[in-house]
Amino acid sequence: MIEKASDNIALLIDADNAPAAKINFIIAELASYGSVSIRRAYGNWKKPTLAGWEKVLHEYAIQPIQHFDIVKGKNASDMALLIEAMDILYTKNVETFCLVSSDCDFTPLVLRLRADGKQVIGFGDAKTPDPFVASCTRFLYLDDEKKAKVKQRDKTSSTQKLKGDTKLMNLLRNAVNASSDDDGWARLGPVGNHIQNQGSFDSRNYGFSKLSELFAAIDSFETKKQKNGTGTIFSVRLKGK
16 A cells, blocks of 8 residues: 655656656655655766756756766666665665656566565656566556557446456456455455555556546446545445345
């Protein structure tokens, strides 16, 4: 489960493999999880390709970390990011790490951070390898191409297409079954926690802004809302229960 608005967050950016134009989205997303107390971007800042990042560093209080290329075609930025992430792990009071990169070389780092009980939020493009995506507590896509596909899928997806995603359906069914009462009803909160504990998942990557909307779109599930003293409780169960 990702804790909301309480954690200290370390934002570590692989500037060579991340779009500067999406920094506002990244910062806005992290604001709902806690305070981004460490903000660093790694790269060889002599490269013209990093000019976009240079323009936003001061605006978002991001510290640039300079690392020259060791040899042509090889840079030290990735290793520097990894080393500093481990330093932060052992010396700072940080519960959540955010890695902005599409480079699957960081997968072992993510696994190590999570083994220590830390949450890892990943941001990258649509071509980010699956092992890196799956290793994160939550992964969000940054590129417009991916977002366009998600929006289009949101408009055109049928129940059959969603139900045809075996991995998704097994994930949702298992979460509901694990969290349900004697009548088969499960509150959305425990269901969401169960899903997050199994791996990286975000309903927005399926075209739905909320998990409740994803469940409501699949006719294999029943949903209901109940008012209580503090708000609305959303529950879900498998049909036929």
